[in-house]
Amino acid sequence: DKLIKLGIQVPLDCVLCASTMEIFDHLYFGCPNTSILWDRILRWLGITRKIGSWKDELVWISSIAKRKNGKAGITTAAFAMVVYCIWCERNSIRFNKGRYMVDEICKEIAIHMHIQG
Numbered sequence: 593d594k595l596i597k598l599g600i601q602v603p604l605d606c607v608l609c610a611s612t613m614e615i616f617d618h619l620y621f622g623c624p625n626t627s628i629l630w631d632r633i634l635r636w637l638g639i640t641r642k643i644g645s646w647k648d649e650l651v652w653i654s655s656i657a658k659r660k661n662g663k664a665g666i667t668t669a670a671f672a673m674v675v676y677c678i679w680c681e682r683n684s685i686r687f688n689k690g691r692y693m694v695d696e697i698c699k700e701i702a703i704h705m706h707i708q709g
Contacts, residue, residue, distance in 0.1 A: 607685040608692050619682060620646040626678050629694050633670050633701060637663070666705065673701050 606614040608625040621627045627643045634641065643649070649671070657668045677697050684690030 603686070607682060614682075617646050619678065620675065621649055622646075625692060625694065626674075629678065629697055630671075630674050632694065632698050633674055634667075636698070636702065637667055637670060639667065670701065670705060673704060677701060 604613045606612055606618055606623055608619070609623050611624075612618055612622075619626060621630060621643055622645065630649070631643050634643075641652075644652070653668060653671045656664050658664075677700065681690065681692050681697060685692060
């Protein structure tokens with residue numbers, strides 16, 4: 593949305609769902625595909641909750657990050673990885689004709705969490 597405001601021509605559709613305009617709040621958890629990814633990672637961590645907007649998720653993860661236990665650290669790291677992976681996948685699809693595969697992204701995050709953990 594910032595590029596559009598600057599007058600730079602960019603494709604407007606969300607490359608992950610093709611159902612709406614790709615703005616930041618849509619890309620991060622407004623898009624059904626990114627919401628599903630974050631939900632699957634949370635469930636893998638044993639956390640069940642309704643996924644909210646970007647701001648809602650930031651407030652929630654900020655409160656988790658303040659806790660001084662291992663699960664909080666893992667959850668916070670998982671959030672950062674999800675945000676990073678969404679951006680990488682978005683760019684791969686937009687610029688390299690990649691494909692969004694939730695299973696592969698979840699697997700990549702899980703492997704990384706096991707190696708780092």
